[in-house]
Every structure is written in structure tokens, then in C-alpha cells.
Amino acid sequence: MDLNNSVQPGKKLRGADKLARIPIKVIHTEKIPQKPEWIRAKISHPEEIKRIQDLLRQQKLHTVCEEAACPNLPQCFGGGTATFMIMGDICTRRCPFCDVAHGRPNRLDPDEPRHLAETVKNLNLKYVVITSVDRDDLKDGGAQHFADCIQEIRKTSPETLIEILVPDFRGRMDIALQILSATPPDVFNHNIETVPRLYRAMRPGSDYQHSLDLLKKFKTYRPDIATKCGLMVGLGEVEAEVIVLLNDLSDHLVDYVTIGQYLQPSKSHAPIQRFVSLQEFEHYQTQGERLKFKNIWSAPMVRSSYFADRQYYGEAVPQPFTALR
Numbered sequence: 651m652d653l654n655n656s657v658q659p660g661k662k663l664r665g666a667d668k669l670a671r672i673p674i675k676v677i678h679t680e681k682i683p684q685k686p687e688w689i690r691a692k693i694s695h696p697e698e699i700k701r702i703q704d705l706l707r708q709q710k711l712h713t714v715c716e717e718a719a720c721p722n723l724p725q726c727f728g729g730g731t732a733t734f735m736i737m738g739d740i741c742t743r744r745c746p747f748c749d750v751a752h753g754r755p756n757r758l759d760p761d762e763p764r765h766l767a768e769t770v771k772n773l774n775l776k777y778v779v780i781t782s783v784d785r786d787d788l789k790d791g792g793a794q795h796f797a798d799c800i801q802e803i804r805k806t807s808p809e810t811l812i813e814i815l816v817p818d819f820r821g822r823m824d825i826a827l828q829i830l831s832a833t834p835p836d837v838f839n840h841n842i843e844t845v846p847r848l849y850r851a852m853r854p855g856s857d858y859q860h861s862l863d864l865l866k867k868f869k870t871y872r873p874d875i876a877t878k879c880g881l882m883v884g885l886g887e888v889e890a891e892v893i894v895l896l897n898d899l900s901d902h903l904v905d906y907v908t909i910g911q912y913l914q915p916s917k918s919h920a921p922i923q924r925f926v927s928l929q930e931f932e933h934y935q936t937q938g939e940r941l942k943f944k945n946i947w948s949a950p951m952v953r954s955s956y957f958a959d960r961q962y963y964g965e966a967v968p969q970p971f972t973a974l975r
Contacts (some may be wrong), residue, residue: 658754659753659754659755659756660740660753660754660755660756661753661754662739662740662751662752662753663751663752663753664749664751664752665916665918665919666678666918668744668751668752668918669744669746669918669919671744672744672746672851672854673850673851673854674850674851674854676746676918676919676920676921677921678917678918679914679917679918679919679921680917681917682914682916682917682922683914683922683925685913685925686925688928688950689911689913689925689950689951709765709766709768709769733779733780733781733815733955733956733958734766734769734778734779734780734781735750735781735782735783736762736763736766736780736781736782736792736795736796736799737755737758737762737782737783737785737792737795738755738756738758738759738783739751739783740752740753740754740755740756740783741753741755741783741784742754742755742783742784742785742786742787743784743786743853743854743855743856744854744855745843745852745853745854745856746851746852746919746920747843747852747882747885747912747914747915747919747920748915748919749915749916749919750783754787755783755785755787758788758792758795762795762799763795763798763799763801763802764802766780766799766802766803767799767802767803767805767806767807768806770803770806770807770810771806771807775807775810776809776810776811776959777810777811777813777958777959777962778803778810778811778812778813779813779814779815779839779955779958780796780799780800780812780813780814780815780835781814781815781816781955782795782796782815782816782817783817784817784818784855785817786820786821786855789822789825790819790822790825790826790829791817791819791820791821791822791826792817793816793819793822793825793826793827793829793830794829796814796816796829796830797829797830797832797833800812800814800833800834800835801833811836811837811959811962812835812836812837813835813836813837813838813839813878813955813958813962814830814835814837814838814839815839815840815841815954815955816830816838816839816840816864817840818840818856818857818860818861818864819864820855820856820857820860823860823863823864823867827864827867827868827871828871830868831868831871831872834872834875835875836875836876836962837875837876837877837878837906837958837962838865838868838872838875838876838877838878839877839878839879839880839906839954839955840861840864840865840877840878840879841879841880841881841954842858842861842862842879842880842881842895842899843856843880843881843882844881844882844885844887845858845881845887845891845892845894845895846858846859846891846895847887847891848885848886848887851920852885852920862898862899862902863902865877865879865899865902865903865904866902866903869902869903876905876906876944876962877903877904877905877906878904878905878906878907878908878954879899879904879906879907879908880907880908880909880910880953880954881895881907881908881909882909882910882911882912883909883910883911883912883926883930883931883934884911884912884922884923884924884925884926885912885920885922885923886923889930889933892909892934893934893937896934896937896938896941897941899941899943900941900942900943904943905943905944905945906943906944906945906946906961906962907938907943907945907946907947907948908946908947908948908952908953908954908961909931909934909935909946909947909948909949909952910948910949910950910951910952910953910954911925911926911950911951925950926950928949928950931948931949931950932948934946934948935947935948935949935967944964945961945962945964945965947961947967948967949967952967
């Protein structure tokens with residue numbers, strides 16, 4: 651468990667401070683590469699963005715859209731949707747691609763599930779995504795808190811579909827899956843993030859096979875519930891490795907897949923190794939369709955939870971994902 655006892659609970663470590671103790675050091679980038687013309691995020695509906703942010707602060711809620719500096723935030727908030735991040739905004743892991751702060755988290759807020767349910771109802775959401783920071787400090791990794799959030803939303807918004815994007819529950823898989831299979835979402839999502847060769851550098855504290863096993867084991871508990879997995883490209887993988895990864899996901903009974911371009915949050919984070927071409931994204935899309943996933947979205951601006959409802963209902967990758975200009 652990667653926790654520094656000298657750090658006060660609630661203190662956020664970001665950038666170089668966050669990444670100081672990872673096993674493979676990140677070399678500070680002098681200049682972040684300029685994005686190609688097909689990668690652009692459009693600013694829209696600033697009033698709606700402010701309204702949602704104010705509502706979230708009133709309910710003491712966080713979104714991964716804000717904490718992870720998602721490039722799709724303007725479109726997401728502008729469209730009246732958000733991916734909620736529960737259990738605080740401090741993660742116990744130090745992944746160098748991620749902009750969420752590291753440190754010693756505060757205690758869980760027992761009122762958070764109720765606040766979340768109230769917000770989902772107030773926003774009239776028909777499809778909600780709930781994710782979290784890693785909570786290696788908790789005996790169940792936070793699984794019961796996920797279950798409590800699901801239960802509260804079911805009470806007040808019974809027609810709302812719920813997708814949970816969970817951490818890997820490493821060392822706690824069995825107890826976590828028992829809890830979540832008893833109080834299931836409509837979609838069980840866990841991001842594998844990258845190819846196994848890059849795990850030690852990009853996902854310190856995580857294990858590729860463990861993530862695959864988590865997805866498959868939940869499916870064995872609840873074959874009636876869809877499973878989903880996301881990954882990034884541009885971190886240093888090669889095309890053949892991604893094809894092997896897609897085959898692994900198929901072998902582990904994953905239903906939905908998302909593939910998007912990694913974008914470096916700051917000069918202190920893992921550098922972009924390359925901007926993946928549209929043709930390569932299309933190749934992954936074609937391969938996923940051959941493997942007969944229920945749906946696969948592969949395009950530069952695809953993110954695991956953005957337009958998750960549209961992927962769930964079988965829609966093709968939205969055009970703005972493939973050529974945002």
C-alpha cells in the first residue's frame with residue numbers, strides 16, 4: 651500500500667510531489683507536444699457548467715471530469731451530465747498518467763450516498779456513472795460505499811441506469827465482488843488503462859492479470875450484468891500489443907470497450923510518446939468488432955465514461971470523437 655505516513659490526512663500531492671516515489675521515474679517534459687488538428691475540445695454552455703459545479707459543491711460532491719482534468723469536461727457539463735467521483739478526491743495510488751491528487755484520504759462521508767442520490771434526481775439523470783479514487787486504506791477497498799450509493803439512487807431514481815467504474819480492489823477482490831454482486835449496477839466497468847509491458851511504469855501498485863480477473867470474476871458472479879473496460883494509447887505501446895489486449899478482454903468476457911488518446915495533464919506527468927493516427931484507431935475498432943464485443947468505441951477523444959449511455963444503447967462512436975475541430 652503506497653501511503654506515506656508523514657503526509658497529513660487530506661493533504662493533496664500533485665505533479666512532481668505525487669510522482670516522487672514511483673518505481674520508474676518520470677522525466678520532466680520541457681514542452682508538452684502540440685495536439686494534432688483532429689484533437690480539440692470545444693468550450694460550450696459556460697452557464698450550464700457553472701450551474702452544475704455550484705450544485706456539486708453544495709452537495710460536497712466531486713467529479714472525475716474536474717479532478718482528472720478531462721478534456722471533454724466542457725461538452726459533458728454543457729450537456730448536463732457528469733461522472734461522479736466518490737470517496738473523496740485523494741487517491742492512494744500514484745499513477746503518472748493521472749491528474750487526481752495522491753495522499754492520505756480523509757474518512758468516508760456517510761452522507762455521500764444520499765447527497766449523490768439527491769443530485770442525480772435534481773439533474774434528472776437517466777444514466778449515471780460513478781467512479782472513485784483508489785482506497786487501499788479500506789478493508790473492502792470501498793466496495794460497500796459503492797453499494798450504498800447504488801442503493802440510494804435506486805430509492806429516489808429507480809429508472810436511472812447506473813454504471814460504476816471501480817478500482818482494482820487489489821488484495822480485496824473477493825469481498826468486494828461479493829458486496830457488489832449482491833447490490834449490482836447495470837454496468838460494471840474497470841479500466842485496464844494500458845498494455846502489460848507498461849504496467850510497472852504507468853500503474854504502480856496494480857497488476858494486469860488481476861484487472862482481467864476482476865472483470866471475469868464479476869461476470870461469473872453476475873452473468874446478467876454488462877462488463878466494460880477502457881484503455882489509453884499513446885503511452886509507449888505498439889499496435890500489436892493493443893491487439894493482444896483486445897483479445898484478452900474478449901477472453902475475459904468483457905462486453906464494452908473504450909480506447910482513447912492519452913493526453914498529458916502537465917509537464918510532470920508521463921509524457922505522450924505519440925499521437926495515434928485515426929487509421930490506427932479505426933484498426934482497433936475493426937478488430938473489436940471482429941471479436942464481437944457488444945460495442946467498442948475507438949477514437950482520439952473517447953473516454954471511458956463520456957457518453958456512456960450512448961455506448962450502452964449500441965450507438966456508434968459519435969462523430970466529434972473522431973475529428974474534433
